[in-house]
Amino acid sequence: xxxxxxxxxxxxxxxxxxxxxxxxxxxxxxxxxxxxxxxxxxxxxxxxxxxxxxxxxxxxxxxxxxxxxxxxxxxxxxxxxxxxxxxxxxxxxxxxxxxxxxxxxxxxxxxxxxxxxxxxxxxxxxxxxxxxxxxxxxxxxxxxxxxxxxxxxxxxxxxxxxxxxxxxxxxxxxxxxxxxxxxxxxxxxxxxxxxxxxxxxxxxxxxxxxxxxxxxxxxxxxxxxxxxxxxxxxxxxxxxxxxxxxxxxxxxxxxxxxxx
Numbered sequence: 001x002x003x004x005x006x007x008x009x010x011x012x013x014x015x016x017x018x019x020x021x022x023x024x025x026x027x028x029x030x031x032x033x034x035x036x037x038x039x040x041x042x043x044x045x046x047x048x049x050x051x052x053x054x055x056x057x058x059x060x061x062x063x064x065x066x067x068x069x070x071x072x073x074x075x076x077x078x079x080x081x082x083x084x085x086x087x088x089x090x091x092x093x094x095x096x097x098x099x100x101x102x103x104x105x106x107x108x109x110x111x112x113x114x115x116x117x118x119x120x121x122x123x124x125x126x127x128x129x130x131x132x133x134x135x136x137x138x139x140x141x142x143x144x145x146x147x148x149x150x151x152x153x154x155x156x157x158x159x160x161x162x163x164x165x166x167x168x169x170x171x172x173x174x175x176x177x178x179x180x181x182x183x184x185x186x187x188x189x190x191x192x193x194x195x196x197x198x199x200x201x202x203x204x205x206x207x208x209x210x211x212x213x214x215x216x217x218x219x220x221x222x223x224x225x226x227x228x229x230x231x232x233x234x235x236x237x238x239x240x241x242x243x244x245x246x247x248x249x250x251x252x253x254x255x256x257x258x259x260x
Contacts, residue, residue: 007036009163015194020208021201024152024223025159031227032160038231040238041164045171047180054181055115057237058103059125064233067135069096071154074142078150080207087199091158095196102187129243130236134229141222148207152219155204156226162197165189 010032013025025032035041040057043049069092076088106112119125127135141153165188169176176182187193208219 007164007167009167010036013159013163014166015159015162015201016198017201018205018209020205024155024204024208024220027220028156028224028227031224031231035160035164035227035231035234038234038238040234041168043238044181044185045168047172047175049181051111051180052115053238053240055107055112056119056240057234058106058112059116059119060128060131060233060237062100062103063125063127063131064135065096065099067131067139068154068157071135071138071142071150072096074139075147075150075154078142078147080147084203087203091196091200095193098193099187102183106183126243128236128241130229130232130241134233137225137229145222146215146218148211148215149218149222151200151204151207152222153226155200155223156230158197158200160227160230161188162194165193 010029013022017025040049040053044054072088072092076085076092079085079088107116117123138153141150145153165185168185169189172179172185176185179185204219204223208216211219
């Protein structure tokens, strides 16, 4: 039995999309319902998300953006039209730069800066298992899978964040004025970000409309997996996921084996 969604965007996204994009969104309903129910997002909306959890998230998102940027650079190189190439290049430079600027502003606070120092080694975040898995998958898709499937894989990061950002603005309402995470919410509910997201959706729509049935099915699976990774990323941040000592040892041994 399926429970009712806790956010309208689960069934009715607010950003502009053709039937192709809406098909992908509907196909990923379970993953979107799981996102809407995340304690991380509910506490973020209420302003009760612990500062250490939010800082952990920001550090992991910083590591994620590095990998995401690589994936979009690969997409720009493989783009089928000049317009698509320009979009992925702009997304790599402008969109990610805006997010990184927001992160730097937030991290400049004394409280967040002090917390970050307890979570990093030499100031650099250590990607969690989920962060590493997500970015590795995106880079792999962008590098070796069909271009259409790779586009479907990166789209959820755009689209899900925009829908969540809009929903948070509505949920927070007048309390936004003094909300502790206002700067973060504003980035993902900004009209310029929405415009970039709708352009990404339009690229997906165009590619899906000319794809055969097999390719369409693979695009839908990639989009669904991207949505699932988005949810797991927030959940992992809420749990402050990190490598255990056993994981670190296995990871190190794996690296040694690769160099033998």
